[in-house]
Amino acid sequence: xxxxxxxxxxxxxxxxxxxxxxxxxxxxxxxxxxxxxxxxxxxxxxxxxxxxxxxxxxxxxxxxxxxxxxxxxxxxxxxxxxxxxxxxxxxxxxxxxxxxxxxxxxxxxxxxxxxxxxxxxxxxxxxxxxxxxxxx
Amino acid sequence: xxxxxxxxxxxxxxxxxxxxxxxxxxxxxxxxxxxxxxxxxxxxxxxxxxxxxxxxxxxxxxxxxxxxxxxxxxxxxxxxxxxxxxxxxxxxxxxxxxxxxxxxxxxxxxxxxxxxxxxxxxxxxxxxxxxxxxxxxxxxxxxxxxxxxxxxxxxxxxxxxxxxxxxxxxxxxxxxxxxxxxxxxxxxxxxxxxxxxxxxxxxxxxxxxxxxxxxxxxxxxxxxxxxxxxxxxxxxxxxxxxxxxxxxxxxxxxxxxxxxxxxxxxxxxxxxxxxxxxxxxxxxxxxxxxxxxxxxxxxxxxxxxxxxxxxxxxxxxxxxxxxxxxxxxxxxxxxxxxxxxxxxxxxxxxxxxxxxxxxxxxxxxxxxxxxxxxxxxxxxxxxxxxxxxxxx
Numbered sequence: 001x002x003x004x005x006x007x008x009x010x011x012x013x014x015x016x017x018x019x020x021x022x023x024x025x026x027x028x029x030x031x032x033x034x035x036x037x038x039x040x041x042x043x044x045x046x047x048x049x050x051x052x053x054x055x056x057x058x059x060x061x062x063x064x065x066x067x068x069x070x071x072x073x074x075x076x077x078x079x080x081x082x083x084x085x086x087x088x089x090x091x092x093x094x095x096x097x098x099x100x101x102x103x104x105x106x107x108x109x110x111x112x113x114x115x116x117x118x119x120x121x122x123x124x125x126x127x128x129x130x131x132x133x134x135x136x
Numbered sequence: 137x138x139x140x141x142x143x144x145x146x147x148x149x150x151x152x153x154x155x156x157x158x159x160x161x162x163x164x165x166x167x168x169x170x171x172x173x174x175x176x177x178x179x180x181x182x183x184x185x186x187x188x189x190x191x192x193x194x195x196x197x198x199x200x201x202x203x204x205x206x207x208x209x210x211x212x213x214x215x216x217x218x219x220x221x222x223x224x225x226x227x228x229x230x231x232x233x234x235x236x237x238x239x240x241x242x243x244x245x246x247x248x249x250x251x252x253x254x255x256x257x258x259x260x261x262x263x264x265x266x267x268x269x270x271x272x273x274x275x276x277x278x279x280x281x282x283x284x285x286x287x288x289x290x291x292x293x294x295x296x297x298x299x300x301x302x303x304x305x306x307x308x309x310x311x312x313x314x315x316x317x318x319x320x321x322x323x324x325x326x327x328x329x330x331x332x333x334x335x336x337x338x339x340x341x342x343x344x345x346x347x348x349x350x351x352x353x354x355x356x357x358x359x360x361x362x363x364x365x366x367x368x369x370x371x372x373x374x375x376x377x378x379x380x381x382x383x384x385x386x387x388x389x390x391x392x393x394x395x396x397x398x399x400x401x402x403x404x405x406x407x408x409x410x411x412x413x414x415x416x417x418x419x420x421x422x423x424x425x426x427x428x429x430x431x432x433x434x435x436x437x438x439x440x441x442x443x444x445x446x447x448x449x450x451x452x453x454x455x456x457x458x459x460x461x462x463x464x465x466x467x468x469x470x471x472x473x474x475x476x477x478x479x480x481x482x483x484x485x486x487x488x489x490x491x492x493x494x495x496x497x498x499x500x501x502x503x504x505x506x507x508x509x510x511x512x513x514x515x516x517x518x519x520x521x522x523x524x525x526x527x528x
Contacts, residue, residue: 007281009273040395041274067296067399069288070342071279074258079279082342087289087394095395097289099278105342110296127277 004123005078014044021056025118027128028056029094040094061116061128063090070105084108088130102131141228142416144235146367146374147523149178149243149360150487155323155478158252159354166247167196168204170356174243175205178360179371185360187212187233187242191222191481194246201245212239218390219256219283220431220474220513222246223482224408224521228380230361240362246483247356255352256479259283268390275392284349284432286391287515288341291434294400295343298449300437302343304456306334308433309347309475311460315499316472323351324476348433350474357483359490368526375493378507378524379416383408384517391515402435405442405511408520413444416522418507420444423522425492425501426466426509427485430473435514436460443509443520462501470499482512486521493523 011019021028030042034051045052071083084100086108100108101117114130121127151173153159153166167190175182185207188198198213212233216222223246230242250256259282260272280286294300313329316322329347337346367374385403387396396403413419420443428439440451440459445466459465471477471488478484489510491497510521 007276007279009277010269011273012270015270015273041271067289067293067394069285069292069344070339071285072339072341074282076279076281083279085278085280085285085289087399097274097278097280097392097394110293 004121004125006121006125007076007078008125015042018042022128023126025126027059027061027096027116029059029090029092030054030056038092038094040096057092059090059092059116063088063114065108065110065112065114066095067110068100068108070108086114086130088114099129100131101129102135139235140415141231141235141377142379143364143376145231145361145377146364147359147377147490148362148367148370148372148374149174149180150490151175151177151358152321152484152487153247153356155321155353155355155480157353159249163194163247163249163253164196164200164204166249166354166356167194167201167245167358170245170247170358171201171205171243174358174360177372178362180241180360182206183208184241185243186210187230187239189214189216189226189229189242189244191215191219191226191246192217193219193481194248196247212242218513218516218518220429220482221516221518223429223486223512224380224510224519225382225512225517227359227361227377227486227521228382228519231377231380234361234363240366242361243358244361245356245358246481248481249354250479251352251354253354257282257284257349257352259285271389271392282341283391284341284344287432287435288344289394290399290515291432292343294434294438297400298452300434300452302335302345303331304437304452305344305348305433306331307455308436308460309334312430312469312473312476314461315470316476319471319477319498322472322477323353324472344432344434350431350479353478355478355480357480357487359483359486368528373494374526375490375523376526378418378522379412380519380521381408381411381415382517382519383411388517393515401448402438402442402514404518405439405514405520408511408518409443412520412522418522423466423507423509424503424505425470426468427473427489428468428509429482429485429511429514430469430475431479431514433475436468439511439514462499467499467501470497470501486510489521489523493525
């Protein structure tokens with residue numbers, strides 16, 4: 001296995017399933033079985049109806065940029081800078097915090113249409129990232 | 137009759153250590169020095185301290201510092217979570233203790249080797265002892281690891297929505313630096329900041345630059361809270377606690393409340409404002425000066441709206457009109473704040489609020505200062521404090 005310095009997301013009972021789906025290339029959104037409310041980040045109980053039963057839907061991966069920041073300092077091993085972090089408003093209605101690829105820092109725009117791509121690190125770890133629609 | 141928190145307690149003593157980049161002593165030593173200074177400032181005996189409280193992030197235990205300063209029996213001790221949000225929340229704890237009789241003389245403190253030891257600016261990349269590690273997992277894998285990165289996401293949206301520019305952020309940084317230049321405690325004592333130097337400073341997390349960020353330094357600060365009656369018998373002019381609140385709102389996360397409908401506001405600070413104003417019957421029109429939490433410049437601008445000093449999206453006009461300056465509508469962080477005096481996690485902003493009420497700030501405004509508003513951490517569960525002069 002090739003070394004990768006990316007800080008791996010700590011995983012526990014309430015989030016490991018999401019990362020396991022990400023390894024399969026799925027951007028999932030947790031859904032309450034009782035009231036059908038979508039929620040992200042995942043939680044064990046529905047804040048709308050308190051049901052403990054949940055499943056998930058697979059996001060289309062399409063959305064728009066609700067906000068963003070371009071990180072320059074401090075620099076951590078495993079990341080390339082400038083690093084564009086985006087808050088994506090998914091078309092399903094939840095938001096997701098991720099990285100924007102295939103875009104220069106000065107070309108990022110609020111409300112820009114983006115689509116999900118699965119990024120794979122040298123060690124095989126996979127995570128959903130985004131790129132402007134139409135660059136591929 | 138329920139116990140109220142308005143006009144029950146007062147701040148009778150404040151204490152600070154030197155602020156610097158390498159204290160050369162333990163955080164326990166800094167805590168003991170700050171608390172000792174607060175006790176002496178108030179003129180009480182160390183053995184009279186019967187309550188102690190600090191941040192969960194503080195490395196010093198209450199009983200360690202109690203032995204160090206020679207405190208007596210403790211009947212109240214407490215810890216507060218949420219980083220800089222803890223500052224005013226600890227005053228809330230102290231006032232509840234004094235108002236209910238749980239303790240008579242409570243000292244709250246924060247002491248940190250924030251530069252030579254654990255730097256807050258390194259964020260969650262290092263050792264994590266907190267129970268909310270799963271919360272951070274959504275950001276860590278993407279390299280969003282630092283406070284400035286979390287704040288930038290909300291600030292950028294706010295600036296985009298209301299036409300706030302980099303120069304506007306610079307105006308906040310320069311306003312506070314102007315105060316720090318004449319404050320001998322400040323790390324920027326005698327070192328002014330120009331707009332040119334601000335704009336030339338390196339980008340950290342766009343749109344935020346170096347001088348939009350608070351400092352990282354070593355130092356301690358302690359605040360002594362006692363009853364209004366006792367405070368009147370002590371050395372200093374009491375800073376009456378007219379109101380104090382805690383606030384966390386629906387959908388609250390620690391720094392990353394990115395999933396609420398509205399992104400370009402601070403709901404928790406609006407709640408803190410509502411509660412504290414209702415508690416004492418005061419409003420924004422009654423506030424003469426402020427120490428708004430200022431880990432990052434846009435937080436100051438956004439809070440002007442949270443606390444009702446202007447309408448939504450209008451705060452930038454206040455900043456451009458010089459409202460935050462010494463002769464402005466709301467002189468703010470007249471010691472230089474976390475941006476330019478020192479970063480003691482907000483505790484030193486409370487100390488400055490007390491000085492403004494006493495009339496002893498190094499940058500005391502020319503007008504009468506009867507009420508000072510102090511807030512704690514932005515983007516986290518937080519609180520608001522209104523200090524007032526003694527009307528008795």
